[in-house]
Amino acid sequence: MDSESAARRPIYVGTRTFLGRRDLVVSLYTRKCQFQCSYCALPSRSASGDVSEADLSAQIDGVFDEYAPRLDGFQQFSFGNEGSALDRQRFHRASLHHLLERAADMTALEVLSVETRPEYARLEELQDVRARTRAPVVDVTIGFETQDDHLRQVVLRKNITRRLLEDRVRVLGDLGMRLTSYVMVKPAPGMTDEEGTREAIATMEYLASLCGQHGVDLVVYLTPMYVAQGSHLERTTSPGEWVPPTIQSIFDVAVAGWRMGLPVYCGLWSEELADEAHDFRGRDGYDPALRKALVRFNVTGDASHLTPFLPAGAGR
């Protein structure tokens, strides 16, 4: 595809059921993210130069025209680019407004979810979004990933301080908005499965406590770490140095989140950026039944799909 036609198509458009809500998910094609998180190969699918306002708005129109007959069937609309949909340098303001105008046709919308880095989730930007949607819940989705400062800042190169996140959660509290945070399961090379599980649980505890202080509803989106092809992590770790988490670890973290009273969604796909050998499917003892149970839990948020897999005697 030439760059001109690429500029008029989103990177991804799909539907899913997210914790009981039908969700239209769109990732728009914009200039690539300027951050360089070590594990991320996503910006490789974005443009190296600017995508014009006209082209971005054309992508938005393409999605809404295609889904026009079904728009009233969605209760959630999740959108972003590969980076931050509130970054004015990459996601033109007029196009954001256009997107919110078109989303007004989603008459059953309950949740409008915008994916961004915390830098861009400023009070004025969020007030602007709030003023342009009738969705009762505005959700801001952020990739905080791990509460461990060394892992987050040095290993993953996220460049997101706790202070920044804490400031933005306070803003969400002031505006009555919801936070979804990605939480990585086993965020670093060299970690054992037990360490990876413990770290993800510690991150959920930190986020739950922070959101609790500011009256912010929290959704946890678990991302089992995988080595994305083309990422810095793939180039700088040797085979065997890093082993993806087991499906059992992901299950254990999901159960821990449920026991904390948190809505938890498990990312069980590697966005076509890793093959089977490089994610949990390649681990010895991989149990597809456990993955199926987690998929049902994703769809419904109902933990009864998980309880049959708890060890006998474990609290339910």
Ligand code: SF4
């Ligand atoms: S994880 Fe997000 S912020 Fe980091 S490089 Fe990838 S797209 Fe950019």
